[in-house]
Amino acid sequence: MARYPVPSHVIESIDAADLRGFGAAHLARRAANRRTIARLSEKLNAVFDSGVPFFTKDAIRDIVRQLDELAVNPNPRVHTVRKFIVRGLDDCVVELRVPLGRVHPYRDLPDVDIVDAKLLVRFRPIDHLTSTTRRFADEFNIEHAFLPMVVEPRPVQLHSVTNDYVPQYPVLPLEAVQATLQRKRTEWESSSACQQLLSTLRSAAIPDVRRIVAFACFNMSDCEMAERSACQHALLLILRKFFAERQRIAEEDIVCFAQDPLYEDVDKKVLAGAGISVVENPRAFLEVDDASLVLSISPETPVRQIVADIAQPAVMIWNRVEEVEQHAEWIGQTEWYGPPFQIFY
CATH class of the missing domain: 3.40.50 (Rossmann fold)
Known part of the structure; x- marks a missing residue:
């Protein structure tokens, strides 16, 4: 079960609201993911309770090394896939494939696109890995179930013509x-x-x-x-x-x-x-x-x-x-x- 369970009535209220917006098929996948998370949570909680650290400097240092070795992409809109090797809490090695270059289908400002142009290292503690709330159930990937660290695309704002970076908010001098x-x-x-x-x-x-x-x-x-x-x-x-x-x-x-x-x-x-x-x-x-x-x-x-x-x-x-x-x-x-x-x- 989740390390810190959310009250069932909260989850039921969210699912009822989402049923109208996302449909029954989406809710069925979410329910299946929750069952898988609940099953895997027993092992994750056992690892946590044994005192095994979820995060180590060696693992962080290895991610930093892989980031530093990446070649610079001269055009952030070109679709590329960055690969990272990480080791999970189950001692299995996983290859992360992180796509970059996607232009999001919406924009906040004229002439400014939101593009997956950067990388972000996300840390996932025990409460995230065992959570069955909407966010974690919807994004669940069984290949990543035992990964306390993942690398993800980070969207930024780029000018649609020059590709120059555009701050999200007005910047003070x-x-x-x-x-x-x-x-x-x-x-x-x-x-x-x-x-x-x-x-x-x-x-x-x-x-x-x-x-x-x-x-x-x-x-x-x-x-x-x-x-x-x-x-x-x-x-x-x-x-x-x-x-x-x-x-x-x-x-x-x-x-x-x-x-x-x-x-x-x-x-x-x-x-x-x-x-x-x-x-x-x-x-x-x-x-x-x-x-x-x-x-x-x-x-x-x-x-x-x-x-x-x-x-x-x-x-x-x-x-x-x-x-x-x-x-x-x-x-x-x-x-x-x-x-x-x-x-x-």
């Missing part, structure tokens, strides 16, 4: 992003939440921190998310200063990394100017070690599960997740809220 980051740092440093956080860290027996690795802090150049994203990156800078002073070393002696596939060039320039190195997915996980502070407030990637398998960092800071009561119109969705952060050390 460099000066504006720099100013927002500095303002958020000043606000953070003078806030009671920051003082509470630093007080907690001062009172804890924490090993020396030599690097800070941040995941999914979003892009500060996004006009809608700039404030929230800048706040998270400002926290990284505050933490670097705190641990440098605590350990009586220069701030430059604490190396900082940030990973988010949504970073624009403007974000990378601002972060570089602040002494933060941007790394591509999934390379930041290879930077995490026992002398690291991991900062990941609200990621879509299962950062905590991955880090728990590959290292024992000195500190982890994340958003504490709590499920709230759902309204009827939210059926099939999950709403979360929580206080600003939770610390593990």
Whole structure:
């Protein structure tokens, strides 16, 4: 069964609504996939309960090596198939065939196409591999049932004539992003939440921190998310200063990394100017070690599960997740809220 089962009435409500839109044949395939997932879940749960890590640095490093060896495709619209070799939790080797170049049949902007032009490494923890919810039942592939990591096409926006990359949202200018980051740092440093956080860290027996690795802090150049994203990156800078002073070393002696596939060039320039190195997915996980502070407030990637398998960092800071009561119109969705952060050390 699923590691964290969804109430049956939720699944039934979703299926009833989907029956009208997708039809009986689609629902029959979904039901068959659910039965297969339920059967395979017994073995997956047994592997998880035995303590076998789902994620290892060797496996991540091997994916990175295969990504680095790929030849550059000069025309992102040309249909190509990228191949990757991965090993599953059942110790079987699987060849992933990832198609690129597909142009999606819809667009958000005139003269801009959505094209499968990039690659994305997706991590699948135990709750994903054993889930029978709509998303996971519909996308289920029995050949991938025991794969905790897969490589998938990542759609991006390209100009229909020039093939130039087009950002998904309006991008703020460099000066504006720099100013927002500095303002958020000043606000953070003078806030009671920051003082509470630093007080907690001062009172804890924490090993020396030599690097800070941040995941999914979003892009500060996004006009809608700039404030929230800048706040998270400002926290990284505050933490670097705190641990440098605590350990009586220069701030430059604490190396900082940030990973988010949504970073624009403007974000990378601002972060570089602040002494933060941007790394591509999934390379930041290879930077995490026992002398690291991991900062990941609200990621879509299962950062905590991955880090728990590959290292024992000195500190982890994340958003504490709590499920709230759902309204009827939210059926099939999950709403979360929580206080600003939770610390593990």
